Amino acid sequence: MDALKCDLLIVGGGAAGLRAAVAAVGVQPDLDIVVVSKVYPMRSHTVSAEGGTAAVLRDYDSHDLHCFDTIRGSDYLADQDAVELFVDTAPKEVLQLEHWGCPWSRDRDGRISVRAFGGMSVKRTVFASDKTGFHMLHSLFQHSLRFARIRRFDEWFVTSLLVDDGKCVGVTGLDLATGRIQPILAKSVMLCTGGGGKIFPFTTNGNIKTGDGMAMAYRAGAPLKDMEFVQYHPTGLPGTGILITEASRGEGGYLFNREGERFLERYIPGKMELGPRDILSRAIISERQAGRAFEDRHGEYVHLDLTHLGEKVINEKLPFVRELASKYVGIDPVYQPIPVRPVVHYMMGGVSTANDGSTPLEGLYAAGEVACVTINGANRLGSNSLTECLVFGGFAGEAAARHAQSTGLVDSGRVRAAARKEEQRIEQGFLHREDGTERISGLRGEMQTAMEKGCGVYRTRDSLLETTRELAELRERFADVRIDDRGKVFNTDLVAALELDFMLDVARCIAGAALTREESRGAQARVDFPERDDEQFLHHQLSLISEEGPRLETQPVTITRWAPEERKY
Numbered sequence: 001m002d003a004l005k006c007d008l009l010i011v012g013g014g015a016a017g018l019r020a021a022v023a024a025v026g027v028q029p030d031l032d033i034v035v036v037s038k039v040y041p042m043r044s045h046t047v048s049a050e051g052g053t054a055a056v057l058r059d060y061d062s063h064d065l066h067c068f069d070t071i072r073g074s075d076y077l078a079d080q081d082a083v084e085l086f087v088d089t090a091p092k093e094v095l096q097l098e099h100w101g102c103p104w105s106r107d108r109d110g111r112i113s114v115r116a117f118g119g120m121s122v123k124r125t126v127f128a129s130d131k132t133g134f135h136m137l138h139s140l141f142q143h144s145l146r147f148a149r150i151r152r153f154d155e156w157f158v159t160s161l162l163v164d165d166g167k168c169v170g171v172t173g174l175d176l177a178t179g180r181i182q183p184i185l186a187k188s189v190m191l192c193t194g195g196g197g198k199i200f201p202f203t204t205n206g207n208i209k210t211g212d213g214m215a216m217a218y219r220a221g222a223p224l225k226d227m228e229f230v231q232y233h234p235t236g237l238p239g240t241g242i243l244i245t246e247a248s249r250g251e252g253g254y255l256f257n258r259e260g261e262r263f264l265e266r267y268i269p270g271k272m273e274l275g276p277r278d279i280l281s282r283a284i285i286s287e288r289q290a291g292r293a294f295e296d297r298h299g300e301y302v303h304l305d306l307t308h309l310g311e312k313v314i315n316e317k318l319p320f321v322r323e324l325a326s327k328y329v330g331i332d333p334v335y336q337p338i339p340v341r342p343v344v345h346y347m348m349g350g351v352s353t354a355n356d357g358s359t360p361l362e363g364l365y366a367a368g369e370v371a372c373v374t375i376n377g378a379n380r381l382g383s384n385s386l387t388e389c390l391v392f393g394g395f396a397g398e399a400a401a402r403h404a405q406s407t408g409l410v411d412s413g414r415v416r417a418a419a420r421k422e423e424q425r426i427e428q429g430f431l432h433r434e435d436g437t438e439r440i441s442g443l444r445g446e447m448q449t450a451m452e453k454g455c456g457v458y459r460t461r462d463s464l465l466e467t468t469r470e471l472a473e474l475r476e477r478f479a480d481v482r483i484d485d486r487g488k489v490f491n492t493d494l495v496a497a498l499e500l501d502f503m504l505d506v507a508r509c510i511a512g513a514a515l516t517r518e519e520s521r522g523a524q525a526r527v528d529f530p531e532r533d534d535e536q537f538l539h540h541q542l543s544l545i546s547e548e549g550p551r552l553e554t555q556p557v558t559i560t561r562w563a564p565e566e567r568k569y
């Protein structure tokens with residue numbers, strides 16, 4: 001079995017992965033860097049980000065205010081040292097990205113435009129029309145092409161981390177074009193694999209967001225942090241889950257119920273449509289429960305009304321919203337309100353990292369949505385995530401590069417044997433087995449339903465126990481999974497099986513952590529424990545692998561200057 005080798009291996013070609021690669025070159029220009037991605041990098045989920053990226057660029061704004069908004073938004077579960085570092089570095093990153101070619105939208109006076117976003121006290125979200133992620137990823141990708149030392153393995157699927165003697169020493173990768181499975185050995189490995197919205201049935205996330213990196217880190221013994229916090233975005237299109245960006249409310253859109261009321265008056269009068277996502281999602285569900293939502297064959301929804309903004313503003317600032325609404329629900333937002341409902345959007349939790357992206361597993365780094373640093377705590381504010389990819393992608397890329405300088409490649413018999421074992425697991429467990437009876441799509445659907453039912457916006461002890469039981473049963477049935485395609489070339493059936501395998505582990509961690517957190521905080525709304533309980537639960541939860549499923553440990557929250565107080569808007 002041949003092994004490929006490099007100094008730094010980055011898994012993921014989205015905003016975090018590409019930013020990290022460029023940062024690593026800055027540390028050592030001749031470092032041999034490989035970026036592996038299961039899709040061509042420009043197809044990473046970052047490309048679909050719409051609304052914007054937050055940074056303090058205006059005189060009326062301040063470092064402390066952005067910190068406070070983020071910490072309050074997180075329901076006081078963010079690590080405040082990480083937030084301070086994040087807010088400090090954000091403006092530099094946003095300006096640098098412009099120098100790398102990102103076409104930020106501008107005001108008439110030439111300044112970079114900023115818009116309002118949920119939970120932010122002032123306008124500080126920088127944007128490129130409503131295709132911010134597309135432009136950011138393009139700029140990062142094109143900039144990365146300047147460096148010959150950044151090699152790319154596009155359309156390679158990473159299946160596991162290779163660990164030797166307590167160190168991460170590489171990965172096993174499946175070259176999708178040939179079906180070959182090979183070890184890729186590296187001095188440092190970095191996960192930038194994004195989130196896992198596809199664990200749920202109704203999500204804004206692309207199909208590739210299956211939590212692969214979280215599951216691989218967990219299996220390799222690295223802890224996952226704060227997995228219980230899954231963000232619902234209040235405004236997805238019914239039917240598809242396609243996102244209608246928060247920028248539509250930032251630019252002045254209103255939410256109405258069936259009775260024509262701006263119902264947020266009842267829930268968050270101080271902020272209305274510019275409230276944070278967890279509160280708005282719960283408000284919409286409460287309206288549904290009170291019988292004040294609209295209903296059609298796609299279920300219950302409320303209206304997002306942009307008609308008062310006028311055609312000019314919509315075309316200039318929200319052209320993609322107009323396009324999506326007309327293509328996917330057949331309405332023109334210049335004249336009609338858009339039907340919307342809460343939809344799974346983002347995972348606050350992930351691979352536990354320090355501020356430099358390092359994990360407790362030596363040699364392993366993580367950044368972007370797969371990681372939990374944590375600046376998002378129990379609820380992320382919209383537009384902080386793209387900035388997080390830039391800031392912590394940059395720091396992690398530098399730290400991983402320095403680690404690679406300080407250590408050698410490990411290419412031992414043990415590592416080769418572990419890679420061969422992984423190859424056998426895939427060949428015998430999936431490709432060559434004849435007796436499987438369970439269908440991937442069936443198990444996946446049942447997992448998604450179990451997650452939404454018991455571990456969705458509202459949770460109780462009973463619902464979580466039931467979900468955990470269902471997940472354990474699905475895990476057993478997965479052992480009997482059957483794939484139809486036995487081919488070597490672009491075997492998407494095999495990829496779907498491996499992704500489901502990952503999702504089942506991540507789902508277990510989410511449900512397990514939600515069960516032990518007996519309080520309501522941010523995105524975790526426990527009906528049986530409706531209050532936040534700082535005395536018992538002002539801590540992170542780490543999920544560690546064990547024979548019986550995830551084992552939980554706690555970790556203190558770092559508080560620097562903002563003492564926890566009631567989260568009021």
Ligand SMILES: Cc1cc2nc3c(=O)[nH]c(=O)nc-3n(C[C@H](O)[C@H](O)[C@H](O)COP(=O)(O)OP(=O)(O)OC[C@H]3O[C@@H](n4cnc5c(N)ncnc54)[C@H](O)[C@@H]3O)c2cc1C
Pocket residue numbers: 011012013014015016017036037038039040041044045046047048049050051052053054132133156157158159192193194195204205206208209212213243345346367368369370382383384385386387389
């Ligand atoms: C529709 C939508 C709109 C959004 N809008 C905004 C916004 O306006 N502002 C904001 O701040 N945030 C927004 N977000 C969130 C934000 O876009 C993401 O959190 C962020 O882009 C994640 O970037 P990333 O680099 O961590 O991962 P991604 O961009 O998801 O990239 C993951 C990479 O990992 C690779 N990968 C994954 N698994 C494997 C594997 N097993 N083997 C090999 N490669 C693998 C993929 O190929 C991909 O290249 C939005 C999210 C969505 C879904």
